[in-house]
Amino acid sequence: MNIFSRGASRMVAPEGALPGRSTVLLPQPAPHAVLGTSLTGPWPDGTEVLHLAMGCFWGAEELLWRLPGVVTTSVGYMGGFTPNPTYEEVCTGLTGQTETALVAYDPSAISTYEVLKAFWENHDPTQGYRQGNDAGTQYRSAIYYMNDGQRDLIERTRDAYAAVISARGYPDITTEIAPATSTSYFLAEDYHQQYLYKNPNGYRCHANTGLALPTLS
Numbered sequence: 207m208n209i210f211s212r213g214a215s216r217m218v219a220p221e222g223a224l225p226g227r228s229t230v231l232l233p234q235p236a237p238h239a240v241l242g243t244s245l246t247g248p249w250p251d252g253t254e255v256l257h258l259a260m261g262c263f264w265g266a267e268e269l270l271w272r273l274p275g276v277v278t279t280s281v282g283y284m285g286g287f288t289p290n291p292t293y294e295e296v297c298t299g300l301t302g303q304t305e306t307a308l309v310a311y312d313p314s315a316i317s318t319y320e321v322l323k324a325f326w327e328n329h330d331p332t333q334g335y336r337q338g339n340d341a342g343t344q345y346r347s348a349i350y351y352m353n354d355g356q357r358d359l360i361e362r363t364r365d366a367y368a369a370v371i372s373a374r375g376y377p378d379i380t381t382e383i384a385p386a387t388s389t390s391y392f393l394a395e396d397y398h399q400q401y402l403y404k405n406p407n408g409y410r411c412h413a414n415t416g417l418a419l420p421t422l423s
Contacts, residue, residue: 214298214299214300214335214342214343214344215335215341215342215343216335216343217302217335217343218286218287218299218300218301218302218343220287220302222300223286223287223288223300223301223302224288224291224295224298224300224301225288226288226289226290226291226295226301227289227290228289228290229290230290230392230393231290231292231392231393231394231395232393232394232395232396232399235280235393235396235399236396236399238271238278238279238280238399238400239399239400239403239404240271240400240403241271241276241277241278241279243277243278244278245278245279245280245308245393245399246280246393247310249277249278249310250277250312252312252313252314253277253310253311253312254310254311254312254313254318254352254356255308255309255310255311255352255386256308256309256311256318256321256322256349256350256351256352256356257284257306257307257308257309257348257349257350257351257386257391258270258306258307258309258321258325258348258349259284259285259304259305259306259307259346259347259348259349259350259382260307260325260328260329260331260337260347260412261305261329261337261338261340261345261347261411261412262305262337262340262345262409262411262412263281263282263305263306263307263394263398264281264398264401264402264408264409264410265402265409265410265411265412266281266305266307266329266412267279267280267281267307267399267400267401267402268400268401268402268403268410268412269324269328269412270307270309270321270324271400273309273311273316273320273321273324274315274316275311275312275313275314275315275316275320276309276310276311276312276316277310277311277312278308278309278310279307279308279309279310279400280307280308280393280394280399281305281306281307281308281393281394281398281399281401282306282308282391282392282393282394283296283301283303283304283305283306283344283391283392283394284303284304284306284348284350284386284389284390284391284392285302285303285304285306285346285348285350285382285384285389286301286302286303286304286389287301287302287303288300288301288302288303289390289392290392291303291392292395293394293395293398296344297342297344299342299343299344301344302343303344303392304343304344304345304346304348304382305344305345305394306348306350306391308391309321318355318356318359319359319363319422322349322359322360322363322419323363323419325349326363326364326367326419327414327415327417327418327419328412328413328414328415329347329412329415330347330415331347331364331367331379331380331381332371332376332377332378332379332380333347333380334346334380337411338411339411340411346380346382347379347380347381347382348381348382348383348384349381349382349383349384350384350385350386350389350391351383351384351385351386352385352386352387357383357385359422360383361383362422363419363422364379364381364383366419366420366422367379367417367419367420369420370417370418370419370420371417374417
């Protein structure tokens with residue numbers, strides 16, 4: 207939830223971005239407040255990771271840590287130009303970062319498809335630089351993948367979901383899809399981690415849209 211500005215309606219250019227800092231904001235994060243696992247690893251062999259941006263990261267993370275087979279989650283900033291930004295800086299729209307939830311999961315217990323199903327069905331991926339009442343580039347929908355297998359499934363599920371929402375008269379999907387290797391994930395401040403567990407009555411903007419992702423052949 208943006209409490210510092212109305213949000214930027216266009217992406218900042220790299221040369222116009224805030225400089226950031228070389229110091230990591232959260233060098234030794236506490237274990238996950240719900241799952242008790244490390245936010246940064248190492249995790250069990252075979253664990254896969256996706257970075258999902260779907261509006262305010264508080265509700266996105268809560269949605270993800272509740273999925274069976276999830277090893278850990280965290281929230282941070284990704285997709286922009288400013289290294290190690292603060293929340294206040296991200297809210298100016300001058301970092302290019304979007305609020306992002308990391309999800310580490312056991313693919314033998316939950317498939318990448320099931321993680322993506324939760325992503326597509328629980329936010330509006332057509333809104334561009336906003337999500338509901340939260341406006342600004344830091345609320346854009348995005349997926350940052352770790353390998354080509356994930357990328358292929360992301361693109362296939364996007365296309366399948368696009369057909370579903372188009373049939374209902376909704377606009378095109380605007381979700382940014384990019385390799386995680388092309389951008390860095392910066393952990394957000396400690397008070398943002400598992401925020402809705404620590405603040406049960408906190409702000410939530412995520413709910414199932416009622417438009418289901420089709421099963422892929």
